[in-house]
Amino acid sequence: MSATTRQPSTDRPTTAPPAAGAPAAKRRMPDRTTLRRLSALSRAELTLLVRNRSALFGALLMPLLMVGFLLTLGDTLGLGDGNLSVAAVIGTSAIGMVLLMAVYSTLIPAYVGRREERVLKRLRTGEATDAEILTGTAVPAVLLALIQCAVLIGAGSAHPSLSAPARPDLLIIGVVLGMLMMVLMAIVTSAFTRTVESAQITALPLFLIAMMTSGMITQLDTLPDTVADIFRIMPFTPVMDLVRAGWLDAGGGDVTRALLLALAWTALAGYAVRRWFRWDPRQ
């Protein structure tokens, strides 16, 4: 290291700071500062996501691969057995795939990684609030997922045997609640995940339950009533019910019930975050 005797100023400049920072930062506007912190955190997180091949693969290619898989094998699997057409099931399931893969499965290793590298602990010493730190990590994955959902809905609407969303409001509510639930569930799951690698395993229980119970690969109305009733109260099913109701106007169930159930599961996930989340690798 060169022994240059540079003497950078240690004083806070008495005039406005030379940095591009808000000149009126003294009078703090919570919304603006929150936005500034969030964008700084999510920008860093986006850089990390782009530099991490396997995370990017999981967030972008996996949902595509799954859709391709359903498209080729949909008829063999009996996707069309039930009230809905094969195309309708695949279109709505694809949104579910994006939520489960691009959001849930992508975010677990992100939270575990930041925790194990003590980044979360370090960030917590700064001005950002706990909620801002947790949200900042989620933003890039959520944005990528939203873009994918938009593309899917656009492409699906153009498909001959599908149409544009019948109830866009319900579809948006379903997607947004699904995102929120998946982010919270990822935060909770990260608490039970020791290493980034083991996130592939800890993601499985919820992932499989969601795939099996939410009507993504078997339509619920083809199942015995008792089984269907149980499936309808599982965490991811109300989200998919809202998505189906929004896009196809054919939720098959009571929309209000689905909305309340989705809210309840989201609230439960929020409670679990408060209860179990760890900031520090040391317990």
Add this chain to the structure above:
Amino acid sequence: MTEHVIEVTGLRRRYGGGGSAAGAKKKGTGIAGAALGRKRGGDDGKGFEAVRGLDFSVRRGEVFALLGTNGAGKTSTVEVLEGLAAPTAGTVSVLGMDPLTDRAAVRPRIGIMLQEGGFPSDLTVTETARMWSGCVSEPRPIQEALEMVDMEDRASTRVKMLSGGERRRLDLAMALLGYPEVLFLDEPTTGLDPEARQQTWALIRRLRDSGTSIMLTTHYLDEAEKLADRLAIMHEGRIVHAGTPAEVTAAQPSRITFRLPAGVAPAHLPVSLRAAEYVDRIEIRTQNLQDDLAELLLWARQNGVVLDQLNARTASLEEAFLDIARQQPQYEGAL
């Protein structure tokens, strides 16, 4: 006249074991806190009490060093001051506020460097600084912060490629980004090479001279002696020595050690010297090194005794520190 930027009274911190910290905190203030502070045997209940009744304060514009053996409770103490953990009992105030409940008001005015903090390994130094800067109300220019720790030439290096010492310096730069009034540094120079350490010392002095109050922990006694205006030495959750480096050193005895030839019993030594016999040496601890040494040497000459391995050391911070390891808990309270 002197303004205190940090005030700590009756601070206790317990890990594990039931009692909600927040609940205990409200009750444990004032008289109750002080009374608890005198109770012996910290870990009779559940859990482990890492901090067992601390009282100290840090004045504006001074460097205050916290020293102590591994596990003494330095980090546990600093974390409470930083607002990262609640005290089990007692009160702390930083800039006149509660660092935990007034977090939003305190944080923009303080800078923190953890003993073990981290940054994402796949970001570059500049990207890390940009992220951190976005979380600071009035940030210093990134370039300037990196120059302060001599890291500007590493700006485009990924964090995972940095050496341990460089990471430490990046960490310090991030703590400085917000022009902190109060700076908390938990072992800031651990892992630094001698030159980087000197530069960090110079930086800390410059910050102090420009009015920043600094609380640091360290295992390096020379660092504390050179940098600290005042210091406290902790042991097993308590402060056992406190004051300016000169005061702490002066409270320590000087030491004379030697060996007696075979056949000369220690009992023959002048009684006034109060010598103690160890397996390998005779040791005299004294507050008056010159007189006692003169007396010993006179005695040796008069009796024709050769003092093997004669060694006389004036008190130092190192002596004070090493003394703690040997001391039994009864010695505490030597404040």
